[in-house]
Amino acid sequence: MDTMLPMGSVDVGMNGHFATVLIFVLIGFFFAAVALIVAKLLRPHDPNPTKLTTYECGEETRGSSWIRFNVRFYLVALFFIVFDVEVIFLYPWAVVFKHLLPLPELGVLVFWEMVIFLVILSLGLAYIWVKGDLDWVKKLVDRAEDEPPRRNPLLKSVTNEEGSQ
Amino acid sequence: MNILTEMIRGWFGPDKMSDQMVLILSAVTLATLMFVVMALCALVFTWMERKVAGFIQSRYGPMRTGRWHGWAQAVADMLKILGKEDIIPAEANRFFFSFAPILVLLGSLLAWAAIPWSPNFVSADLDLGLFYIFAVSSLAIIGILMAGWASNNKWALYGAARGAAQMVSYEIPLALACIPVVMYTGSLNTSDIVIAQQGGVLNWFLFRNPFIFVAFFMYFIASIAETNRGPFDMPETESELVAGYHTEYTGMRFAFFFLSEYANLFLVSLIASMVFLGGWWSPIPGTDFAPALTFIIKGVLMVLLNMWVRWTLPRVRVDQLMYLCWKVMIPVSLTCVVGAGLWMMWRGQA
Numbered sequence: 001m002d003t004m005l006p007m008g009s010v011d012v013g014m015n016g017h018f019a020t021v022l023i024f025v026l027i028g029f030f031f032a033a034v035a036l037i038v039a040k041l042l043r044p045h046d047p048n049p050t051k052l053t054t055y056e057c058g059e060e061t062r063g064s065s066w067i068r069f070n071v072r073f074y075l076v077a078l079f080f081i082v083f084d085v086e087v088i089f090l091y092p093w094a095v096v097f098k099h100l101l102p103l104p105e106l107g108v109l110v111f112w113e114m115v116i117f118l119v120i121l122s123l124g125l126a127y128i129w130v131k132g133d134l135d136w137v138k139k140l141v142d143r144a145e146d147e148p149p150r151r152n153p154l155l156k157s158v159t160n161e162e163g164s165q
Numbered sequence: 166m167n168i169l170t171e172m173i174r175g176w177f178g179p180d181k182m183s184d185q186m187v188l189i190l191s192a193v194t195l196a197t198l199m200f201v202v203m204a205l206c207a208l209v210f211t212w213m214e215r216k217v218a219g220f221i222q223s224r225y226g227p228m229r230t231g232r233w234h235g236w237a238q239a240v241a242d243m244l245k246i247l248g249k250e251d252i253i254p255a256e257a258n259r260f261f262f263s264f265a266p267i268l269v270l271l272g273s274l275l276a277w278a279a280i281p282w283s284p285n286f287v288s289a290d291l292d293l294g295l296f297y298i299f300a301v302s303s304l305a306i307i308g309i310l311m312a313g314w315a316s317n318n319k320w321a322l323y324g325a326a327r328g329a330a331q332m333v334s335y336e337i338p339l340a341l342a343c344i345p346v347v348m349y350t351g352s353l354n355t356s357d358i359v360i361a362q363q364g365g366v367l368n369w370f371l372f373r374n375p376f377i378f379v380a381f382f383m384y385f386i387a388s389i390a391e392t393n394r395g396p397f398d399m400p401e402t403e404s405e406l407v408a409g410y411h412t413e414y415t416g417m418r419f420a421f422f423f424l425s426e427y428a429n430l431f432l433v434s435l436i437a438s439m440v441f442l443g444g445w446w447s448p449i450p451g452t453d454f455a456p457a458l459t460f461i462i463k464g465v466l467m468v469l470l471n472m473w474v475r476w477t478l479p480r481v482r483v484d485q486l487m488y489l490c491w492k493v494m495i496p497v498s499l500t501c502v503v504g505a506g507l508w509m510m511w512r513g514q515a
Contacts, residue, residue, distance in 0.1 A: 026196075129491075
């Protein structure tokens with residue numbers, strides 16, 4: 001489109017487009033501020049200590065909420081970083097793939113190189129899968145060997161009665 | 166953008182202003198326009214959501230406000246929210262508590278900058294378009310974590326931790342599902358992606374390649390999870406976490422979360438229509454009379470589909486959510502990328 005610019009318009013260029021993004025940031029802050037100020041002028045302001053307590057369904061809050069929480073969330077974040085980096089590498093490859101594909105030999109090479117990259121990452125995925133880190137509730141010990149599965153006693157008595165009859 | 170700069174030039178006379186000034190003015194106009202459209206679409210979609218939910222559950226939904234099918238309900242809600250007291254809990258971290266809703270809102274607004282509404286109307290025609298959209302829309306994750314942590318409320322913290330885990334997980338299949346399309350286009354520019362689909366419904370990427378067809382469904386499921394809507398509304402499960410990360414928010418700050426939720430809903434639907442459903446091209450070749458309208462209609466239909474899913478399916482559990490993402494969608498999306506590559510080598514770039 002840039003080649004067909006009509007007279008009198010501005011050649012925006014890539015810096016210009018990123019400048020537009022910057023202005024979007026500023027306008028976003030501006031409108032958020034306007035909305036908050038308008039609301040501040042209209043709304044009542046009448047705080048009291050009870051109103052400012054933390055909401056916990058009417059119970060009194062015990063302690064702070066800034067506590068340690070399930071390590072699972074950190075694991076998810078860790079996996080995410082690995083795969084997100086993978087996606088970041090895939091995007092530039094996807095952009096050049098079409099242009100390199102028609103070239104003799106190189107096109108096929110480009111494809112198989114990415115397949116090798118994906119296979120290595122899939123091995124990583126398979127590893128965490130087998131290790132059970134993708135399960136939300138991770139089994140630390142396999143309990144099946146320690147104790148036999150418990151039968152429902154009610155069910156057992158019923159079958160016994162049926163057997164005796 | 167070019168049309169706008171030309172118009173501004175025309176109004177002020179050709180030599181009165183420098184190029185930079187014209188550029189800044191047109192960018193401000195566009196950003197304001199996008200913000201207004203975003204706010205309007207949130208109003209329309211809250212009303213639409215209630216009506217859709219109503220019809221799915223065999224009831225009417227809002228009927229009274231504004232006489233005709235309760236059309237003014239969303240406006241009334243907005244006015245009421247303006248008059249609501251702003252409560253910041255005494256235990257909360259005031260700075261992050263106030264900043265989080267603005268960050269979430271900003272994440273939605275920024276992503277709108279690269280949406281190609283029609284052949285000549287893209288606010289910021291970036292080379293990195295699609296990548297940029299994914300990058301800025303993940304600002305919302307930071308905002309949600311910030312909101313949940315700063316509230317110093319157990320519900321909010323659980324909601325935020327779940328929300329962050331869910332959104333980062335589903336970001337991977339979401340981004341992977343778009344890669345086959347980028348392979349066909351050879352560009353990340355949003356306009357280029359749409360231009361590559363010219364010529365009727367069979368040239369839309371959805372029907373070009375069986376692997377992209379599968380990738381579209383991966384994208385659709387991941388986009389529901391990204392917008393935190395049912396059946397994946399784990400961050401705000403009202404039956405277990407009260408309201409999740411925005412439990413402590415009231416008034417205008419709550420409205421920001423609400424607004425950005427609906428803005429994101431429309432955004433992911435517009436991206437679906439842009440990447441897979443031919444963007445502004447009409448289904449029948451040669452009938453492209455109103456490109457922007459075609460694009461918006463496709464987006465609204467996707468929103469409708471999204472609402473249908475939300476009000477039909479029951480909520481999943483956290484472990485099912487993670488199972489679906491890591492053990493089903495990521496392997497399938499990776500297969501789609503490899504499969505699309507093989508297909509391109511076999512069939513050429515048709």
